[in-house]
Amino acid sequence: MEPDDTLREALRLAVDPPGGVSIEALRELARDDDATAWDVATTAAHLGVNPHTLRYYERIGLVCVPRDGAGHRRYDAAAVRRLLFLVRMRTSGMSISDLRHYVDLVDADRDTVNERMDMLLEHRDTLRSQIAQLQLALAATEYKIATYREGPRP
Amino acid sequence: MEPDDTLREALRLAVDPPGGVSIEALRELARDDDATAWDVATTAAHLGVNPHTLRYYERIGLVCVPRDGAGHRRYDAAAVRRLLFLVRMRTSGMSISDLRHYVDLVDADRDTVNERMDMLLEHRDTLRSQIAQLQLALAATEYKIATYREGPRP
DNA sequence: CTAGAGGTGTGAGCGCACTCGAAGGCAAGC
DNA sequence: GCTTGCCTTCGAGTGCGCTCACACCTCTAG
Known part of the structure; x- marks a missing residue:
């Protein structure tokens, strides 16, 4: 380079x-x-x-x-x-262990598409609930910020 | 009870x-x-x-x-x-260490509202970027799921 | 030719956030 | 009275995911 x-x-x-x-x-x-x-x-x-x-x-x-x-x-x-x-x-x-499992499936000889799909679907659900969680936390944080802004001495 | x-x-x-x-x-x-x-x-x-x-x-x-x-x-x-x-x-x-810092501020005698605000604002930003990250990962996961669905043998 | 900046494999170390174990205290039920 | 069960403290252990130190190797520039 x-x-x-x-x-x-x-x-x-x-x-x-x-x-x-x-x-x-x-x-x-x-x-x-x-x-x-x-x-x-x-x-x-x-x-x-x-x-x-x-x-x-x-x-x-x-x-x-x-x-x-x-x-x-x-x-x-x-x-x-x-x-x-x-x-x-x-x-x-x-x-890491889930990822190892996943790549083991990918590298396996046999057809593991279904199992991989299951993992992906599960992870998708995990992601969705994580996002929901974070949005809750974000809302809570923004609420706290707002209350601090309104009443400087709460 | x-x-x-x-x-x-x-x-x-x-x-x-x-x-x-x-x-x-x-x-x-x-x-x-x-x-x-x-x-x-x-x-x-x-x-x-x-x-x-x-x-x-x-x-x-x-x-x-x-x-x-x-x-x-x-x-x-x-x-x-x-x-x-x-x-x-x-x-x-x-x-944990950030939380300790925060509660130290809350429990302090002096006025620490500004510092707490800073922490909250920073955490808000962190949350926002985390959510963005997760949404990216979610999109990637959903894309992978979709490709698996379309071609059973990719 | 040599110094230096990168690379290599491997075992060990680290920081975080719990999580557990052991030894003991109290209160209720048989 | 004694067992059962949940509580207490405190130190120590666990699991994860890196991260580093070490000893050695290889290329490039001066």
């Missing part, structure tokens, strides 16, 4: 709000298969996680990452796609 | 979806001050947490709970109000 590109990327990463990091770049990479390949630092930066975390995910079998001649990780489109999914699910509260 | 009431309450607790547990009962208790007082098990059940957790919260100074003659905890309206707030904030991701 050229120094200019590095600088530009660093700037963009600094500007992008955390969590919404570089979805576009990921889309791009994920689109044209096996054209690109990122090293662990780049991938971690794009996904907004610690490089250690990526190595950890690989260690526990969540993802399989090809190597270059020097034995360094080269994240291809497939790996990044899976990691993007993993990070999204983690961020939204799915546990 | 009469056996009938206990049964009724157990039923209601069993029926109520977790998280939405007994908000009404809490409102009731919180309304008529110092009329009622719950023991640790009842309070924990109403708040949907482990009794150990309530003792832990007290130990680390998040809440102050009066005792009866036998030294047993009797949760009055003030304690329950605070715990309700604490549980809501914990559920929505505020850390």
